């Protein structure tokens with residue numbers, strides 16, 4: 206399953222729209238009932254309007270009625286591990302416990318698995 210998620214994250218990265226940063230990101234999110242939702246970053250001429258790959262994947266899943274997530278794979282430019290930015294950490298934490306896993310991918314056989322609780326401890330929630 207990890208291999209499939211990584212493969213889908215790489216595929217999603219191909220659709221990244223990143224003409225400004227040139228930094229393409231792909232993400233693949235696994236739900237508790239086995240579905241995979243992918244995302245890529247989508248930038249905008251008005252820079253802050255752009256959205257990260259992780260939030261696209263999570264939003265696609267939520268829009269499809271899914272809110273129970275197990276793990277997300279994230280791949281950046283492959284020369285270093287890419288971790289969700291602060292905004293994405295907060296966005297993901299809305300739906301995930303501290304046991305949710307983030308796979309930060311460099312290549313198919315070079316990745317790190319981190320728990321949400323490590324990435325965003327003392328999460329804000331209402």
Ligand code: THU
Pocket residue numbers: 223226228229230245246247248255256257258259287288289290293
């Ligand atoms: N980006 C993501 O898609 N995910 C992250 O976790 C970090 C940053 C995107 C945003 C922007 O389009 C580009 O990477 C450079 O910051």
